[in-house]
Amino acid sequence: MNALDVFFPLSGCIVWSPQIVHGSIINMQFGEPHLLIREPVVPSPQNSRKVKLNLSRRRVFVVGQWQFCIQDAEWEISTDNYSANNNEKNIENVNQCLGELAGQILLSVYHDAEGNYMAFNFDMRGVIRVFFSENASDDADFWTLSIWNGNIISYRKDGVHIFKRENFSE
Template identity: 35%
Template sequence: MVSKKMESLEEIFAPVIGKIAFSLKQTHGSCFFVEFGDPHLRIREPIVLRPGASEKSKISLRRRRVFVVGTWSLLVQDCNWTLTNEQRSVCQADAPEDMENVFRGVEGQYLVSASVDEATKTFTLEFDLGGNLKLWSRSDRDPDLDPDEDQWRLHCKDGSSVGYTNDGSIAVESASDPDKT
């Protein structure tokens, strides 16, 4: 992994501008994915189980799983966020069912801009039909944050990814990183 101080996030997101957002989905707690660009299938083949795996794991891992993903997948993970669409807004503290309603409203919108306020380290994505996603550090809730922890990470179809950390650095992983999972 390579860390760089405040390289242009606008440049990193330039290929994503003009692409459609789809499949906004909550993963766990306040974490969620936004898919961008052309949809394609990602197939996870069945996984050989270790001895002693739980029955629930056995059932899940024996199955082939198929996911519709975009050319780019944005994982919003360890940050504060607000997502606004049509005078409705949700944030990381809201109930999943409230998030779901606003997620559906942003799906199908094209990304029109990506910008960062360097003073507050707030990253903003704006969409063509009024959707707006703001992401910023949760240091106000947790002053002992790891400065190297990702707030969010943009995954590319080729396996590379770019993360934005709590200290405002950009962490780049190439598709050929040996410790990439």
């Protein structure tokens, strides 16, 4: 399976809720919304009070059929009125750019032969370009695509796709 095969089902889907989640990591949703529910977990005694409180609660997440996360990568996003990249210091500019990307339909995905670059093209001229970070280790995730049923596909610098199943219920 190659990267283009992975993204084929997203072609024609609207991107929604694109956001920076931590540092320069971008997360975005595609397809119909679903609820993911994490039941409470019994924390270990050495966990902090904050962790114990968090684990003791049921957590509910609204996610798309597909959740795309750009991780250990450099990225550029351009829309009609904004452009931003992973080195952007002005978070408001990044948020405006992502806000303008929201609601656009994914038309195509390009992946270079060497596997170092991808481009996502949208119907209202939005473009996301993703490059492997020079500093990323070979086992760092370039991107992950999570499917609402818990399966996760990761693409790494060494080209390996990893399929995992998380413990969530719908």
